[in-house]
Amino acid sequence: MLMKMTGDNNITEVARRTRRRRTGAAAKKPTVADIARAAGVSTATVSRALNKPDAVSAKLRNKVARKVRELGYVPSGAARALASNRSFTIGTVIPTLNNAIFAASVDAFEETLSRHGYTLLVTVSNYDRPHEIEQVRRLLERGVDGLMLIGLDHPEEVWQMIERSACPAVAIWGHNDKPRVPCIGFDNAAAAEHAVDHLVELGHRRIGMVAGLSFGNDRARARRAGVERALAKHGLPVVPALFTEKAYSHDYGRDGLTELLSHGAPPTAIMCGNDVLAMGVMFEARDRGIAIPDDLSVVGFDNLPITSQLRPALTTIEVPSVPIGMASANAIVAYLTDGSPIQSKSFPAPFVMRATTQSVR
Amino acid sequence: MLMKMTGDNNITEVARRTRRRRTGAAAKKPTVADIARAAGVSTATVSRALNKPDAVSAKLRNKVARKVRELGYVPSGAARALASNRSFTIGTVIPTLNNAIFAASVDAFEETLSRHGYTLLVTVSNYDRPHEIEQVRRLLERGVDGLMLIGLDHPEEVWQMIERSACPAVAIWGHNDKPRVPCIGFDNAAAAEHAVDHLVELGHRRIGMVAGLSFGNDRARARRAGVERALAKHGLPVVPALFTEKAYSHDYGRDGLTELLSHGAPPTAIMCGNDVLAMGVMFEARDRGIAIPDDLSVVGFDNLPITSQLRPALTTIEVPSVPIGMASANAIVAYLTDGSPIQSKSFPAPFVMRATTQSVR
DNA sequence: TTGAAAGCGCTAACAA
């Protein structure tokens, strides 16, 4: 501390040292300036060598590359984001990761993003709307370049924040003619409707449903609506007592069956809002000695891997979660790369006929 | 463009306008300076009002808050990170989200982080080591404040990057006396060993294993090691033909059983590396008419929700994935908040005895 | 193809 320096430098140096102390005395991480100095070029050249190599002569490019390696230089994402207004980061808020179908989509989404140099910021809402608003706000603060949301059912505040921030967004899993943001998904209602058509063809007339919770969940609602639409189409009654909504677990599925069975004229076929509920129904039926599909037909939704292993194997609907994840990531990246507008898209959700459905006896 | 201005201002203004055009002509997002001006205070006061409200008089605090709302101000995470050297972002690289157990941990991890104002950056390695290195590098570039890794088996480069960057890290799911970074998990080997003890107690002498792939996977390796250790302890032979490693799917589990069955003296009990493999074994046994547990005992690992619903219900080992996720998030946050060192911790992994194990007949 | 230099928006040291 005894060295002499000019006033200005002194202040600068003190500040610099103070900062360093905070970081932990030790390693001063190299910056572009350090690389530039070591390579005998300007910081602009270093930046260019790193980001648009073609704009730099091979000689300098190599020299820079060598120094980067030698000094163990790691660019600062924050500085880069601040200067370029791009974070190479995409945000998402999903209800929960603890659901095989969401996880598969997110997995595919991340993988695709990663391939293009983007990192995924994951946030979960727990199906809580205020919390979702908060999460979107935070993602926007973090400066994400794009946003992915599950479904089309979001608080107005969410849409507004997205619009104000001009952040490109895509909603997945849903399907709608005039969504607030482009939507890459499939037609939940049509898929459910088609399954019921099949049941009706088999001769079922008393068809019930153990649906997923529809509040704030447009997919669950669409599936239920599809069932009701099909019933109406076939001139069948929608018996309220034969429709119940349950949270996502095997046990709730069991409860669902118990509930429908308590009706004077129980259903001969049950459409379920998802495979987990359908499995719950199957388990409860098994424990009650109700034979599936002889006494009762059951249809699931999602086509989880295990459903094909059960006996009887579950008839269900395949959800294109991986294609959706990939397509939405690609759409966002394309938009960010060359401005191609994000197009809504609907994937097919094939009906998977297996062994839990049979002609009514 | 006909207005006059001084040389210096001119340059500045042009640059400013150019930037703005890139962003999309329209909305000039407000900055601290705008808020400061509107509220008639300094930028420092705005910053303080936002970050450490107690350091600002109630009057100014309110004034600032009002202007923030009025102008729709959203702080820039990048600028904040650059200036403060903190991103309030934690990174993780997991093998895949498409695995109920990881997903549950990550879900709990994120939730806990979120509660403390942190956002989770998720990255997946797909069990690919070079890719994992790349992902860690990217997370570090993004300036994460902390890192969460699955297991203790990582490329040397990963450890080095973590050390060089002085980024606090925690490994989860594993257990080891001298891990490279603190480890919050459970003793996979001991849990597996305990399960085998149980099998031996039931009189089993020919015990096989359908293990998970152990390459680059210390958990799978530990589970296998635990089984071998238990066998040795009881003076039982480790028959190589009775040990096989399989990837994560029901079908591979089926293959595993087929393989062990081809041995002259097939096992009377099979320990599995995870529940999915165990279910595969059960399904294959069912299809072959092998009665579980009468003809064959089976033990899984993970205690997936569905295992309790199967008949017979699967005997397995409970993995504390949610506690692990929460504890590791809390540990990182505590470190970041007040420097409390991250302590390794091992949770119990209880043996869940159900109906797939029985005395050898 | 290269360099000089002006910011990007914020925080924090220091002075008042």
Place this chain on the structure above:
DNA sequence: TTGTTAGCGCTTTCAA
């Protein structure tokens, strides 16, 4: 308690 101001490390004009 508040204001001034110097950066944080990078990108991107603009000029050469």
